Amino acid sequence: MTREDSARLARLLSGRDEPSVLETEALFDRIASDVAPRPWWRRPVAWGALSGIATAAAAAFLFVALPDSGEFGSRGGEEAVLRPHCVTGAETGPCTTGAKLLFDARPPEGAPHFAALAKRPDGTFIWYLPAPDARSAALGAETAVVATAIRLGDEHPAGAYTVFGVFTKDAMTRDEIEAAVGDDLAGGPGVTVVRRELEVR
Amino acid sequence: MELERDRELLDAFRAGKRDALERVYRAYVKDVVAIVRFGFTVDGKRIPGESNPETQLDVAQDVFVKAFSESGRKGYDGVRPYGPFIRRIARNVLIDRARKSGREVPLDPDDGQDVEDAFLRPAEPDDTEAALDFKRLAEAARAFVAAQDPELAEFVRLRFEEELSQADIAARMNVTRRRVRTLEGRALSGLAKWLEERQLSW
Numbered sequence: 001m002t003r004e005d006s007a008r009l010a011r012l013l014s015g016r017d018e019p020s021v022l023e024t025e026a027l028f029d030r031i032a033s034d035v036a037p038r039p040w041w042r043r044p045v046a047w048g049a050l051s052g053i054a055t056a057a058a059a060a061f062l063f064v065a066l067p068d069s070g071e072f073g074s075r076g077g078e079e080a081v082l083r084p085h086c087v088t089g090a091e092t093g094p095c096t097t098g099a100k101l102l103f104d105a106r107p108p109e110g111a112p113h114f115a116a117l118a119k120r121p122d123g124t125f126i127w128y129l130p131a132p133d134a135r136s137a138a139l140g141a142e143t144a145v146v147a148t149a150i151r152l153g154d155e156h157p158a159g160a161y162t163v164f165g166v167f168t169k170d171a172m173t174r175d176e177i178e179a180a181v182g183d184d185l186a187g188g189p190g191v192t193v194v195r196r197e198l199e200v201r
Numbered sequence: 202m203e204l205e206r207d208r209e210l211l212d213a214f215r216a217g218k219r220d221a222l223e224r225v226y227r228a229y230v231k232d233v234v235a236i237v238r239f240g241f242t243v244d245g246k247r248i249p250g251e252s253n254p255e256t257q258l259d260v261a262q263d264v265f266v267k268a269f270s271e272s273g274r275k276g277y278d279g280v281r282p283y284g285p286f287i288r289r290i291a292r293n294v295l296i297d298r299a300r301k302s303g304r305e306v307p308l309d310p311d312d313g314q315d316v317e318d319a320f321l322r323p324a325e326p327d328d329t330e331a332a333l334d335f336k337r338l339a340e341a342a343r344a345f346v347a348a349q350d351p352e353l354a355e356f357v358r359l360r361f362e363e364e365l366s367q368a369d370i371a372a373r374m375n376v377t378r379r380r381v382r383t384l385e386g387r388a389l390s391g392l393a394k395w396l397e398e399r400q401l402s403w
Binding site for chain 2: 001005006008009010011012013014015017018019020021023024025027028030031032034035170171175179
């Protein structure tokens, strides 16, 4: 069902042919994203490479997932697992432009919904999951590959990255996740943030 | 919701806190959309609203972005009622749009002039084909709700008629947010199926 379908049906359920609660709530999200003070880590924002279109970049950056350092462990949920890795075709290997970035993940107890973003070497954050108009999806209880793969393009230049996995109790939009993790990206009650370092050589 | 009488809310609003902005937004979005939709008159001169539903929301967005921007928040004195303040912004946004379209409009609609928002006048019967079509489908939606279990019917009343947030409904019905989302999905998909089974194009 599209957003337009939902809006039409909501108007019918309200009995009034005027913007429904679904439309006005969506409108508020747009307004809030325009005017709400941005946390430092959200300025500026680069869109995630969710288009699925391989970028024909001349340079092929090597994108390597480092072992968990321990320095950036999970907070508030020791059982959370996050392992970013790449595949090219069907083969696991180094992450280069055009490769797909995947996440092996397991949620901590009580926070099954998963979101992912990364901080680039220049400080810009890239959203991966959820999609701009979607809410974070729930994962199973066991470690598994998250269904959505990220095609790496020009928005992933060389350098050291930090990938953030955000596990929450409820399904959330990007704006809600931003509010939940806080300016320091530390998470909070019901929100577990897991950091992993990646290096682009 | 009286922003001028709630000091805690006013402080949070001025600081641009999302929760405060949302409370103020929910209190005034109907008025703003109505002004954008139906327009207003100033000294007997009519400033038309926007007829396109998508444009209405775009213009309403402009109004709230102006009102909720840092300068907009600081421009509100916190003493006088907020309603007239944001309605004036809405009228000015409509005036700006009218001017850009080449229409001659007054300089300022609130400087001692006689202003009347069109939506405050008694509505005239709308017997256009689109209105009649909506009325027919809305009646079918009422029949759908009447055929549902009490929990779903109560959810529809709170969510779509009273327009409460999912969080408020969860508290009101003493259920989880997940349950509220499930009910919302059931209401929307159930109505779509109900209409399609009766070959009603919506």
